[in-house]
Amino acid sequence: MKDILQDIIETKRGEVAAMRAKKPSLREALLSSDTGIIAEFKRKSPSKGWIKEEGRAEVIPLSYQQHGAAALSILTDKHYFGGHDRFIRQARQSGVTIPILYKNFVIDEFQLYEAALCGASAVLLIAACLSKAACSELIQKAHTLGLEVLLEMHSESELEYAGLGPDLCGINNRNLGSFVTDVTHSFRLAERLRDMCGDDPATSPVLVSESGISDPATVRALRAAGFRGFLIGETFMKTPDPGQALKEFISEL
Numbered sequence: 155m156k157d158i159l160q161d162i163i164e165t166k167r168g169e170v171a172a173m174r175a176k177k178p179s180l181r182e183a184l185l186s187s188d189t190g191i192i193a194e195f196k197r198k199s200p201s202k203g204w205i206k207e208e209g210r211a212e213v214i215p216l217s218y219q220q221h222g223a224a225a226l227s228i229l230t231d232k233h234y235f236g237g238h239d240r241f242i243r244q245a246r247q248s249g250v251t252i253p254i255l256y257k258n259f260v261i262d263e264f265q266l267y268e269a270a271l272c273g274a275s276a277v278l279l280i281a282a283c284l285s286k287a288a289c290s291e292l293i294q295k296a297h298t299l300g301l302e303v304l305l306e307m308h309s310e311s312e313l314e315y316a317g318l319g320p321d322l323c324g325i326n327n328r329n330l331g332s333f334v335t336d337v338t339h340s341f342r343l344a345e346r347l348r349d350m351c352g353d354d355p356a357t358s359p360v361l362v363s364e365s366g367i368s369d370p371a372t373v374r375a376l377r378a379a380g381f382r383g384f385l386i387g388e389t390f391m392k393t394p395d396p397g398q399a400l401k402e403f404i405s406e407l
Contacts, residue, residue: 177275180225180253180302181321181360184383187224189373189407192255192362193400194227194387195245198236201333205391211241212248217397218390222404225253225275227385230268239272246273255304255385259283266296276302276321281312290318304362310343316351320359322383323347328365335366337376344379370406 184190195218197209215226228245229237235257242254256274258265261283269277277296279289293303305320307313308329316323325340325347340363351358362383363376373384389403390396 177273177300178251178253180255180276180304180383183225183253184322184360184362187382189222189404190224190377190381190383191222191373191400191404192225192227192383192385193218193223193390193396194229194257194385195241196227196229196235196237196387196391198229198234199388200234202388204236205388206396207236209391209396211244214391214396215241215245215250215254216248217395218400219250219252221397221401223252223400224383225255226250227255227257227278227387228274230256230258230272239268242269242272242274256301260292261288263292263295266292266299266301269296270299270301274301276304278304278306278324279320280306280326281315282306282308286315286318289315293318293320305359306364307343308339310346313343313346313350316347316359322362323351323359324362324364324383324385326364327367337363337366337372340376340381341379344381348380370403373407 195215197206198204218226228242229235230239231237253275256269256277260277260279279292296303302321304322304324305315306324306326308326325343327337327339328335360383361381362385363381364385367384367386368389390399393399
C-alpha cells in the first residue's frame, strides 16, 4: 500500500512539473521561421473519413520536425478526427521539441489542463463554438498555465474576438457547416484584422491561415498578405510519407 501511494505521489509531482515547465512558443517559432508551416498530424476528417488510420504519433510528427516544420498541430478529438491526448505525449517522447498546437473543440477549462499535461505549447479556441465571455475566460486561464492561444475565426462578425488578447489569430478557410474550402477567405479577412489589431508583430496577434493550402505559391501569396503561419494537414497526411512530402513542399517555397 505504501508503494502504491508513493507511485501516486510521484505521478502527481510529474504532472505538476509538466504543467509548470516552460513550453516552446508557437508565436515566436512562426515569427522566426522562413516557412511558417504548422504541419498537422491528422488521421481522419469529418468530411473525408480516414486519411491515414495507420499513422503513428511517434513517427510522423518527429519526421515533420526533421524535415523543416516550424511547429506541429496534433488532433486530439477522438470522434471526428481519430485523435487522442496521448498522441502529443508520444510525439514528445519520440524527440519532438518544436511547438505543438493542441487541436480540439476546447470549450472547458479542464481541457486546458489536459493540454498542459500532455506537452502542448498552445491550444486552439474556435470563436464559433464560444461566447465572447467564455472565450475571454479560457484565454486568460490558458495564459496562467503557460499556454498560448490560437483563436480561430471564419466570418467577419467573429473578428471582434481578436480583441480578447489571443497570441495568434487563425482564419479557417473551411466553412464548418458546409466543409467547403476557399483560401481566398484568408485574403479577404486579413486586411480587416490588421486594421483592428495593427501591424506591429511585437503587440498584435500573429496571423495564421488554416485549411485548404496545397500549393507553395499560395503560401508565398499569403505571406505577402501578412500571414506568418500556414496550417497544412491533409496535403501531407494523404501521401505515403508525410515528412518527405513536407520536405518537397518546402523546397518549392
